[in-house]
Amino acid sequence: MSYEVQGVIAKGKGAPVTLETVLVPDPGPGEAVVTVQACGVCHTDLHYREGGINDDFPFLLGHEAAGVVEAVGAGVTGLEPGDYVILNWRAVCGNCRACLRGRPWYCFATHNATQKMTLADGTVLSPALGIGAFIEKTLVAAGQCTKVDPRAKPAVAGLLGCGVMAGLGAAINTGGVSRGDSVAVIGCGGVGNAAILGSQLAGAGTIIAVDVDPRKLEWARDFGATHVVNSRESDPVEAIREFTGGHGADVVIEAVGRPETYEQAFYARDLAGTVVLVGVPTPDMRLDLPLLDVFGRGGALKSSWYGDCLPSRDFPMLIDLYLQGRLNLDGFVSETIGLGDVEEAFAKMHRGEVLRSAVVL
Missing domain, CATH: 3.90.180.10 (Medium-chain alcohol dehydrogenases, catalytic domain)
Incomplete structure (x- = not known):
């Protein structure tokens, strides 16, 4: 049957x-x-x-x-x-x-x-x-x-x-965002805004949203961004440094999946900071970074696949937070x-x- x-x-x-x-x-x-x-x-x-x-x-x-x-x-x-x-x-x-x-x-x-x-x-x-x-x-x-x-x-x-878990997990699971951290999120569609929400949930002090669309930046404010950057109008790396005392963010989450925005994420992080790639690139894309910069800046370059989630652990917890009015x-x-x-x-x-x-x- x-x-x-x-x-x-x-x-x-x-x-x-x-x-x-x-x-x-x-x-x-x-x-x-x-x-x-x-x-x-x-x-x-x-x-x-x-x-x-x-x-x-x-x-x-x-x-x-x-x-x-x-x-x-x-x-x-x-x-x-x-x-x-x-x-x-x-x-x-x-x-x-x-x-x-x-x-x-x-x-x-x-x-x-x-x-x-x-x-x-x-x-x-x-x-x-x-x-x-x-x-x-x-x-x-x-x-x-x-x-x-x-x-x-x-x-x-x-x-x-899928998408909301990918963003939440990129911040909480992969990026390890913690209390008082500074976070920048490049790309504020569904996944990027979920990363902003996850950063707020984890207690980040400064959350910087970067996009080219003013409408998406307004959505980012609704999900907890403390600062927004329109990268058509401002250099996002300089803006992120300005909002973090000149240092760069502790965690930068790239939610676009393009070499240009990944390079921005790489240089917008603090020394020994973390870059998380959750945006999905296409097979033809290539990345060119000076290896000395990769070595000299330390920290971690991570990829987040499905937000490194374990559904049996994460889904019930996040639904409980939602029902409590906290998510x-x-x-x-x-x-x-x-x-x-x-x-x-x-x-x-x-x-x-x-x-x-x-x-x-």
Whole structure:
């Protein structure tokens, strides 16, 4: 038996997405079917549609999702129908060298569902980030489901499944932002603003937001930035130094993913400061830095993949903080839309009009 549902499909590079009938199989061993209640529209979904990830078309898009478990397969423990969950794209294996060393957030053998979802004619679909959640029901590995407090609204909770977690984790987990630190964030879209929010949560004293869009800088103030810099009008490195007593920031988070902005981050940090790259570069990009400067400045140059998060640890904690009124996740949801509105949401994202559109089913 399978479920026959509607999902958002990218059939070819650059082609507008379409709403299609999708067949979702019953969960097999270690799998779960989840009824999706909401899913954020992330820039990664647009990358898939544009062929920027790979060319395994057709794609079932969507991955920042929350919903309710419909059914579980054989051997699944700790998860049952009716559980309210956030989906993640890194079900850890528990057995690789990272997991066995107590660092499961670095798991080298993360996995997804074994079975495939298909179109009605049998065409196999590639689910975005192993999830595919612009759909009424989706099939995932049971380990991709993290139970959280059901009082959290699905449109908000789902955002922890990717972009917001990436930014929060870049500050808290990867960057190790602590009380009184100075932090600069270059790029104030959804991920960058989440890094600003995470820095505020960690107790940073000075939080500097850098972007070229005045609207995004205003959003940054709402999430806790103490200073903003429009890098079309001012040299961001000089401005960050000015706001930090001439020293540079303790932690600089690059949320754009370009060589130019990474170089700005490198020179805007204090001696022995930390640079965190969370922006996603394209395969053709290269970086040219004087090796003597890398040696002479000390500190740390880090990459943050999914905010170095462990969903079972981080999702429930962050949802609890949200329900306590201590974490402004609501601020990321610019609008709620239907499954048929994803293409227009991509256009709004490209124009910088929204932080996140959230599909609500």
